[in-house]
Amino acid sequence: MSIWWSLHLRREAASVPLARRLLLGTMESAGVDPDISYDLSVALSEACANAVEHGGDGALDGAAEAYRVTAYLDGETCRIEVADSGPGFGAAGGDAGRLSAEAENGRGLYLIQELADHVHFGTEPGLGGAVVSFDKILKWRKGASPLLAV
Template sequence: MSIWWSLHLRREAASVPLARRLLLGTMETAGVDPDVSYELSVALTEACANAVEHGGGGGSRGSGGRPSEAYRVTAYLDGETCRIEVSDSGPGFPGAGDEVPAVPSADAEHGRGLRLIEELADHVQFGNRAGRGGAVVSFDKLLKWRDGPALLLA
């Protein structure tokens, strides 16, 4: 089975639950184990929240003082793996490659969401978009299936 979707969302807090609900609905329809779906949805929520908070370029504002920039969420369910990618148009991670930025201290106000993504996913990459700028957070997780019928796609 192979399913993929991509969303182009405004950098507004209201966009985060939309992405999460779409992922959970896709996972339920495909027959993914609810625990795995929940872990991926929490990781997605953290990545989207990071894009909303930090993903703007130059701090420009649209009408009503809201951020005018957007971010993109793409999810792939392919065989036994789910891969999710969240990219924005902000300044990106300083000196990022395959390594996450410096480990935040226990009382830090920022950076804990990236660590949570690392704990919930099997493989994580934090990087910057080539050429256009912006951060990219991508993560994979092996899927488990629930008992009972699932959507069969050809």
């Protein structure tokens, strides 16, 4: 069994905890270990906060006022993608290639990189905008019967 969901959220600070709570609820229902759930929820919060802060270009069509969060729990892996309509990371990945804990900017991206097993920073094909996707191998709560077991 697999679980996936997608949210289209307004670029407002209040949307960040909404996405985080939905992810934590999904993980709890699936029987995921709380430490793994916490790591993924912090990474998701950082990606959403970046979309809220940097995810628009001031366009009047309304697209710049929203971003998308998609989560996939499939087998032993959780994959999360956050996409916005902002300037993106540029042709060379923008600042994503120079992440460090001491950097003036980009500490949220650095944190995502540290909490997830695999991270990709890119640009939405054909649309522009940043896409942050990351995944993590799932572990299960002690004594839980994983909902996602194959």
